Amino acid sequence: MMLRYALRTIRHRKGGFLGALLALMCAAALVTACGTLLETGLRGRIATERYAATPLVVSADQNVHRTTVKHKGNGKTKVKHKAKAVAERAWLPAATAARIRGLEGVRAVVPELTFLAEPLGPAAEAEDDDRSTYGHAWESARLTPFALTSGRAPAGDGDIVIDRDFAGRAGLTTGDRITVQSTQSPRTYRVSGIAAPTGGAELSRQTSLFFSAAEARRLAARPGQVSALGVLPTAGTDTADLKRRVTDALKGTTAQVSTGDDRGPVEFLDAAGARIKLVSMGGAMGGTSLLVAVLVVVGTFALSVQQRHRELALLRSVAATSRQIRGLLGREALVVGAVAGVLGALAGLPLAGWLHGRFVDGGVVPRTLERSAGILPALAAVAVTLFGAWAAARISGRRIARLRPAQAMAESAVERRRPARGRTLAGLLLLAGGGTLVGVLSILHTEAASTPVTFLAVVVLAAAVSLLGPFLVRTAAFLLGGLLRATGHTGALAAANIRGNSARMASVVTPLTLLIAMTCTVLFVQPTLGDAALAQAREGTRATWVLGAQGPGVPSAAAEAVRTTPGVTAATEVVRTTLRVGLEKYQAQGVTPEGLSRTWDPEVTGGSVDAFSRNPRSVAVSELAADRLGLRPGSDLALHLGDGTPATLEVAAVYRRGLGFGDLTLPHDLLAAHMDNPLAATVLVAGDAGRTELTAALKKFPGVAVVTPATADRLQADRQQENAGINLLAMGLVLAFTAIAVVNTLAMSVSERFREFALLRLAGATRRQVLRMLRTEALSVLTVATALGSAIALAVLTAFSVGMTGGAAPSVVPAVYATVIGAAALLALIATALPGRMALKGLAVDAVASR
Secondary structure, eight states, rough: OOHHHHHHHHHHHHHHHHHHHHHHHHHHHHHHHHHHHHHHHHHOOOOOTTTTTTTTTEEEOOOOEEEEEEEESSOEEEEEEEEEEOSEEEEEEEEGGHHHTTTTTTTEEEEEEOOOOOOEGGGGGGOOOEEEEEEEEEGGGGGEEEEEEEEEEOOTTEEEEEEHHHHHTTTTTOEEEEEEEEESSSSSEEEEEEEETTTTTSSSSEEEEEHHHHHHHHHHHTTTTEEEEEEEEOTTTOHHHHHHHHHHHHSSSSSSSEGGHHHHHHHHHHHHHHHHHHHHHHHHHHHHHHHHHEEEEEEEEHHHHTTHHHHHHHHHHOOOOOHHHHHHHHHHHHHHHHHHHHHHHHHHHHHHHHHHHHHTTTTTTTTBOOOOOOHHHHHHHHHHHHHHHHHHHHHHHHHHHSSSSHHHHHHHHOOSSSSOOHHHHHHHHHHHHHHHHHHHTTTTOOOHHHHHHHHHHHHHHHHHHHOEEEEEEEEHHHHHHHHHHTOOHHHHHHHHHHHHTTTHHHHHHHHHHHHHHHHHHHHHHHHHHHHHHHHHHHBBBBSSSEESSSOOOHHHHHHHHHHTTTTTEEEEEEEEEEETTTTTTEEEEOOOOHHHHHBOOOOOOEEEEHHHHOTTTEEEEEEHHHHTTTTTTTTTEEOOTTSSEEEEEEEEEESHHHHHHOOOOEEEHHHHTTTOOOOOOOEEESSSOHHHEEEEEEETTTTTEEEOHHHHHHHHHHHHHHHHHHHHHHHHHHHHHHHHHHHHHHHHHHTTTHHHHHHHHTTTTHHHHHHHHEEEEHHHHHHHHHHHHHHHHHHHHHHHHHHHSSSSSOOOOOHHHHHHHHHHHHHHHHHHHHHHHHHHSHHHHHHHHHH
16 A cells, blocks of 8 residues: 555656655666776686686785784684785796706797887887787797798897787888887897788787897896796686696795686786776775765755654544554665666676776776676666665654654644754764764875775764764754845845755755765865975975986986086986885885986985995885884885785885875886886986087987986876876766756755746745745855865865875865856855746736645
8 A cells, every 4th residue: 555655656746756756866876887897806807818828827916914823712813814016027946947948748838028119200109009019939939829921030139029919000011110219229120021810910019029038038037037927728628627737846936827717817018007006096996986875865855854743744634643653654765766776786797888088088997808898887877776765864853753643743834843862863973974084084094095084084074064964954944044135135135044944955955065076076086195295205306307218217327427427417207106014005116326426316314325325235214114113324225026025114204295205215226126117217317518519419219318307206196187087087986976866856946846946936936036036045055065175174274285295285276166156156056046946827816826
């Protein structure tokens, strides 16, 4: 019976339930999209290309490990093992092959070298941005397998074999010349041959350049090591049995054995790293969107129940029990939630594809990581939507269901003067919780820890505004009342409406507050950190000129050519990567020590730059890292370099400008020797040599440019802006959902007031005057929401700035802030005007008679 009545209610009140349907549908779409990204990070397939003909691949362990043993009081021991991936490729001892070659079922063990190798000059223009280019030894061509289609194998150090697809795009043939930038100085090679996979299909995600074995070993610069070993089995050998034998043979080493789809992460390290990033990003987006969805959906249902207060009170007065009212609201919510969940999940699947495509285009996710298209995120979205709708309806209808019939009828005529005590108490608790989060945020010093707390604080404080909204609206009505009444009769009427309908107005203030607070936080949190980092880098750079490269980096030979230029007093090569101290990740840079104090000033507060320059096994650390790790000059720091190689270094200096230069600074040669790309990201040049002299010294190095420090800062700022664009895209869906919620709530609030508008018209008000009153109300609500949203964003951003930069100076661009407020105002006015005009259509007498 209740289900039938619920269906009739939905059919009769389509407008009110349409708002709830839209909010739930958007929530389901968001959950589906974020869940798909999360599933892609957890289970996304990384298909192999280079190892297509190699059933089994042996590689080095790409993780650092930590095992902790905890002894419990009852005599039991708990062992916990954790592993974290390193940033660069871990290499394998070449002698590992000797353990495998004699095993049963092994036909051949092929050593693989994979290293940086990018074409320069005209050939570089044929490169596809979606492909990476790698160099290999020709002896490993059979891992795919590649076979020559023309020419011959590389016989000497000056020969190169290129893949057929690249040859076609670059217009190269055998006998042509091509300049390649690898880990050493650029070198020109003669194309001795062109090769293609024997299966017929070209490699779609990479370009392969093959060198002679001796030249490949020189360019890889890893004597006695290989990037992987390809194990080719004899005919008829079962891969699973062979894997067991190889695994047994490698016991006591850290080597990893991979078959099937597990070979993909060995080949494409960037895709394996992107999995972790997607899990983090999908989880953060999903968590934030879920919190926002809960806030929006509860607010929408609360407004819907409030608009039906009289109807529900009448049901109570004709003997409907509290349980029946709760059952009615729950069944209505489940029906609406089921429809919205299915529609939202279906809409979320293409939304997830679009979002994944944008991440790929932005370089956050490589194309080698295939998007997962499982049904689990959609099912989870439907389940979350159903539960969310039911819970929101139960929460919103809790009070009306508990009221006595007479009291319910009384409150349906006149709004209750004071919100329920439980609501007020919950609001105060959330306000205290939000303040606590802001306080915690001010003592967090890592971006990974502070980012989720930042957005959680915004949502919690917005939830506090939602619960304390009637008090806030009444306070605002008192403060704005005089100004509104001074504008005339419509202003006075708007002030009376705001004061007398504070609960309804609060339901409109909440999504606007959330929209403004969340948008300002998203837009200004990255500039706050980026501007502080750029300022520190600018203040700490003493160089006159900066060398940069359009290709993979500046080779050491280019820096050496600059050092010998008359007028140059120092040229500092800088490489950047991340290291692990324990399992924690730290940003690190490597710098050449000669003349370092002439180009670099990190504002040393302990030790000295000279002490760091004299010791090739030393490290300089930021104050933040020193505080976290308990270090001071003279301390030993145990860490893992970029490829996982352990090292213990002596702390020679502690510096203040960690945001600008990273938490750890190591000698260049030590850090670069364990990086996939050892070329300098920048070279800082000190002295009075001019640009003309420096450019002349670099004529043998195509792509290397001389720029001023100001230009380098601007280029760095542009790169940060690109990264900020990706972060904005990640949160853009949440902001879009919030904007839809604003329009939805405002439209619901206005569309149900047609009887009120009809009474005003019967009392002599014109349509224009009613619309003017609505605009005044909308602008008043916008003013309140702007004040609250800006206060929330300012508090959160200031705490973020204190924690991350050490100063209470968030970066807020006035023009951007004004645009945010203008966009919110436009949404509010449109969402008020359109339903207002619809409600004013027809005769006023008919509107009154219909209720």
